[in-house]
Amino acid sequence: MFVPGLIERKRDGGALTPGEWRDLIGAYHAGTVPDYQMSALLMAVYLRGMTREETAALLDAMVESGRRRDLGHLGLPVVDKHSTGGVGDKVSLVLAPLAAACGLAVPMMSGRGLGHTGGTLDKLESIPGFRTGLTLDETRAQMARLGVAMIGQTPEIAPVDKRLYAMRDVTATVECIPLIACSIMSKKLAEGLTGLVLDVKQGSGAFITDPAQSLELAQTMIRLGEDRGCPTVALLTAMDRPLGRACGNALEAEEAIMALRGGGPEDLVEETVQEAVEMVVLGRTGGGGGQPSAVSRQPSAADRAAIEKEVRAALSSGKAAEKFQQLIEAQGGNPAVVEDPSVLPQAKEVEVYYAPRGGTVLRVEPRTIGRAVVEMGGGRTKADDMVDPTVGFVITARPGQTVHASEPLASIFAKDAAGIALGRRALDAAIAIGEGKAELLPLIAARVTAQGVEALA
Ligand code: URA
16 A cells, blocks of 8 residues: 555545555554654545545544444443534533433443543543443443443443544644544444434534535434444534633533533533434334333324423433432542532632623634633543543623623633633623524524435524
8 A cells, every 4th residue: 555645646636445545544553654644634634535435445444443242131221412513512411321321321422621621531531430431341340230431431332433532633624524534433433323413513613614515424423423324413503702610620520410401501401412312212112132222213292292301300310410419429429519519629720701892792712712622621631631520611691692791701720820811802802792583593403314305493
């Protein structure tokens, strides 16, 4: 295989054959293709795109770089969710125990922060003692006991994705539909799922900002999943403002716990409940073990309403919070955090941010907030950076709200005075106050399936 020739063909707008993708990924995994050639190829893909056939071939090669899990022995529907990444997006922390409390097996494998977005693993690791690095055997045992695990990518599952993901993060090649689709679907298909729910973000804080393109991303992933026997549904959700109020690892863990205990911001709860409903619907359509299908892939309004009632009851009854507590304990964390979030690490410096003027909050720009959290130490600019779990923001101002000058809009959490100053500048830039109306994307714009797009807003 002459790799410079493959890079050149891609650079000039040509396509690689499925066999070439398989050989290239195999050689990269074996260590005979160096990172610098792979990163040149990734940039060529970023600029030129991939055909459907190439995307499918890359995905299959990425899955084949590792093992596939088989959780059939659980006798339960195995359903997971993955988000394309956002700011303040702590849905997974609430959703995994919630879906497990509703009778699903949820083998959630997540990532770390990527670019300006936070990662579920970093949020979980803000809980003292919490281990995300379980082995597959440990995960298997925990799944049998609790029906849920929240782990990082193990060396056995799509190992090539782990390397490509880290390289894309530092070579400006994240925002690319086929690369995102292959990255997400390679991990998920290797999990041995009977159903998958995708949360595809749209808006300025998403990796793919253009709503038309986020639909294309959703449809690409759905096609890849369905063609490989994994029923896949996507919700298109808003990322033109942070989700919920908290942005930053420990602050988000605390907000997720509030939601599990029946409180929490409305948008976070609503999005989580609707994703849980989709997971339960997929789980009850007969794929895999578990209950025979009582609900069709396109459930009636009455079936959906019944499932939603069940999901909300699992939240309000404390069943989901109890599941999270068991999960934390099983993974070495301090379960007391669910009763007492002050167990979480606390920032050294806290400052309230006041409205510089009165008017309507027109925007709270998520990308500016996400970047500031990274710069304050809450994310990585190099792959081996340590993350400070305590830093970030709690932003109570919502787009559309009328505020008065000097009214508190947010709190800044930092490790020192320089971090507070950085946070203040970020809020000055991110929160636009003026006259007129805030233009917002709907929280959940559409439900996308292999059958089509159902507008929800
Ligand atoms: N999440 C992933 O797992 N991969 C991406 O490329 C983007 C978001």
